[in-house]
Amino acid sequence: MSVLNTAMTALLGIDCPLALAPMGGASGGRLAAAVSRAGGLGLVGASYGDPQWMARELELMRDVKQPWGVGLVMFTVARRFELLDLALQYGPDVIALSFGDVRPFIKPIQRANARVIVQVHDVDQAHYALDAGADALIVQGAEAGGHGLHRSSLPLFPAVRDAVGDAVVLIGAGGIADGRGMAAALALGMDGVMMGTRFLASEEALPSARVKQRVVQAVASDTVRTRLFDQVRGIEWPEGYKGRAIANDFSAAWVGEEQAFAASVDRLHVEYETAMADDDVSVKAIWAGEVADLIKDIQPAQLIMESTLRGYADSIERLRAFR
Amino acid sequence: MSVLNTAMTALLGIDCPLALAPMGGASGGRLAAAVSRAGGLGLVGASYGDPQWMARELELMRDVKQPWGVGLVMFTVARRFELLDLALQYGPDVIALSFGDVRPFIKPIQRANARVIVQVHDVDQAHYALDAGADALIVQGAEAGGHGLHRSSLPLFPAVRDAVGDAVVLIGAGGIADGRGMAAALALGMDGVMMGTRFLASEEALPSARVKQRVVQAVASDTVRTRLFDQVRGIEWPEGYKGRAIANDFSAAWVGEEQAFAASVDRLHVEYETAMADDDVSVKAIWAGEVADLIKDIQPAQLIMESTLRGYADSIERLRAFR
Numbered sequence: 001m002s003v004l005n006t007a008m009t010a011l012l013g014i015d016c017p018l019a020l021a022p023m024g025g026a027s028g029g030r031l032a033a034a035v036s037r038a039g040g041l042g043l044v045g046a047s048y049g050d051p052q053w054m055a056r057e058l059e060l061m062r063d064v065k066q067p068w069g070v071g072l073v074m075f076t077v078a079r080r081f082e083l084l085d086l087a088l089q090y091g092p093d094v095i096a097l098s099f100g101d102v103r104p105f106i107k108p109i110q111r112a113n114a115r116v117i118v119q120v121h122d123v124d125q126a127h128y129a130l131d132a133g134a135d136a137l138i139v140q141g142a143e144a145g146g147h148g149l150h151r152s153s154l155p156l157f158p159a160v161r162d163a164v165g166d167a168v169v170l171i172g173a174g175g176i177a178d179g180r181g182m183a184a185a186l187a188l189g190m191d192g193v194m195m196g197t198r199f200l201a202s203e204e205a206l207p208s209a210r211v212k213q214r215v216v217q218a219v220a221s222d223t224v225r226t227r228l229f230d231q232v233r234g235i236e237w238p239e240g241y242k243g244r245a246i247a248n249d250f251s252a253a254w255v256g257e258e259q260a261f262a263a264s265v266d267r268l269h270v271e272y273e274t275a276m277a278d279d280d281v282s283v284k285a286i287w288a289g290e291v292a293d294l295i296k297d298i299q300p301a302q303l304i305m306e307s308t309l310r311g312y313a314d315s316i317e318r319l320r321a322f323r
Numbered sequence: 324m325s326v327l328n329t330a331m332t333a334l335l336g337i338d339c340p341l342a343l344a345p346m347g348g349a350s351g352g353r354l355a356a357a358v359s360r361a362g363g364l365g366l367v368g369a370s371y372g373d374p375q376w377m378a379r380e381l382e383l384m385r386d387v388k389q390p391w392g393v394g395l396v397m398f399t400v401a402r403r404f405e406l407l408d409l410a411l412q413y414g415p416d417v418i419a420l421s422f423g424d425v426r427p428f429i430k431p432i433q434r435a436n437a438r439v440i441v442q443v444h445d446v447d448q449a450h451y452a453l454d455a456g457a458d459a460l461i462v463q464g465a466e467a468g469g470h471g472l473h474r475s476s477l478p479l480f481p482a483v484r485d486a487v488g489d490a491v492v493l494i495g496a497g498g499i500a501d502g503r504g505m506a507a508a509l510a511l512g513m514d515g516v517m518m519g520t521r522f523l524a525s526e527e528a529l530p531s532a533r534v535k536q537r538v539v540q541a542v543a544s545d546t547v548r549t550r551l552f553d554q555v556r557g558i559e560w561p562e563g564y565k566g567r568a569i570a571n572d573f574s575a576a577w578v579g580e581e582q583a584f585a586a587s588v589d590r591l592h593v594e595y596e597t598a599m600a601d602d603d604v605s606v607k608a609i610w611a612g613e614v615a616d617l618i619k620d621i622q623p624a625q626l627i628m629e630s631t632l633r634g635y636a637d638s639i640e641r642l643r644a645f646r
Contacts (some may be wrong), residue, residue, distance in 0.1 A: 158503045
């Protein structure tokens with residue numbers, strides 16, 4: 001595996017400034033371990049926190065010698081602090097926190113000798129997380145799959161860099177699926193990148209082959225940003241956040257029909273749970289980003305890592321050729 | 324002025340792969356001339372086409388020896404073809420076309436020995452414009468100021484590059500205000516960039532000092548994407564397009580109140596025209612992009628060009644330092 005040293009690799013003791021997005025239910029132990037073993041930062045996607053799921057997946061990290069971590073959603077962990085304790089029992093090097101107030105979590109995590117990396121979506125959130133004591137930030141644009149706010153990566157990355165100064169480790173996320181995006185993010189002032197959707201179409205990701213094929217087939221214009229998938233699951237997402245997913249029969253039926261949706265939500269909740277159990281992609285959410293255009297195949301995580309680094313080198317060569 | 328050669332500079336015979344966005348009413352002859360003289364591609368923003376305005380501003384381009392061009396909005400020029408004839412009378416090297424069907428325009432422009440550069444917002448539009456015979460494309464993400472569709476620049480640029488192949492000259496727009504953005508766009512496969520909002524805060528831009536100061540003060544989260552400013556002006560913008568502007572009293576009053584807006588639109592039209600005449604920035608639209616964060620001062624266009632190229636070189640140095 002090639003090595004690329006930046007402030008991100010120095011902070012975390014890894015070989016390559018590339019993190020796996022802790023995609024809830026998709027970034028399991030097998031995928032996170034593969035990314036960490038290939039030199040990146042593997043993050044297990046515990047998201048809302050199912051203790052049984054966490055125990056099973058984190059067990060797979062026990063024999064990973066390279067740095068690795070766990071991703072948690074703060075607005076749920078704030079109500080169930082034991083989920084953080086559970087994650088810390090497995091000795092992660094990093095806890096990645098998203099969506100909520102980071103203040104209650106910093107000290108318990110740092111006392112457990114783990115780094116706290118906080119996902120932010122605008123300049124104000126960046127200041128807040130750093131004031132609270134975060135060790136590094138994930139700066140996420142709205143082109144990402146899954147949940148986020150409104151800002152786009154290309155102008156957001158340098159805006160956050162200018163706001164926080166050069167000493168803070170920043171990891172760019174949203175819109176990145178290959179070495180070109182990695183080169184762009186580093187040129188824009190990031191110290192590394194996080195990729196989600198690209199790793200969703202990896203052999204080690206937990207979802208079914210059907211889900212992965214849907215990601216491979218999808219293009220950016222197939223994605224939709226909506227709160228409906230959260231609402232039908234009964235997850236009270238904080239105001240302002242939307243989730244980007246691949247449009248399907250469910251979103252086609254209900255996006256723009258929010259009143260009728262609200263009136264039917266109890267029945268729909270039951271149908272949605274059934275669809276989840278049946279792996280019915282015409283109903284259930286497949287969180288995926290605008291990078292869907294760039295993903296043409298399902299690959300082992302290590303190959304994704306290698307081709308990203310190769311593509312990064314190609315991009316640098318391209319830039320060097322301009323005189 | 325430094326030189327940077329790419330496929331864009333080769334196609335157009337310019338020194339630096341940086342185009343001025345033809346911002347309607349803001350990119351006048353003085354600004355376009357300054358950008359072309361500094362080695363970029365100056366584009367006069369004729370947009371919907373006011374013949375008197377065009378004649379006055381294009382007259383300023385008569386003694387510009389470097390390549391320059393005119394930007395036109397297709398859905399209006401389609402109804403008033405004489406606006407294109409007027410632009411061509413001044414001998415531009417480039418006509419930049421946006422928002423509409425390019426097919427009627429390609430041959431008249433190429434017969435006049437000008438290049439046709441078409442602005443596109445997604446992969447389908449890119450294919451359409453190339454099939455119609457466009458000489459190059461401007462690929463614009465939704466973080467741009469003014470009008471656009473939904474896609475974000477960072478994942479859109481490589482998606483269009485993959486779709487059209489390496490031989491087509493692509494100019495990235497949306498989210499770029501300095502050399503970091505330029506380096507990112509070139510890493511993502513673009514052959515050059517177009518900047519709007521950064522040049523709106525230039526000494527040579529036509530709007531008032533009050534407008535430029537508002538751009539300097541604004542941050543990305545102050546911008547709003549809406550159709551209201553077009554509707555109040557009575558401009559029938561094609562379905563799906565929104566314009567990004569700095570939020571003000573007018574947008575605060577009417578965004579989300581579309582029914583009440585429709586009921587009051589005649590009265591509001593009169594008030595809006597008055598506000599335009601009075602340069603009242605609490606009412607009139609100031610089109611500006613998410614790059615507002617990155618713009619801290621009003622500068623002469625030549626300095627903007629120079630600092631962009633210097634920032635580009637700094638970004639390349641940054642990338643080279645990673646080993």
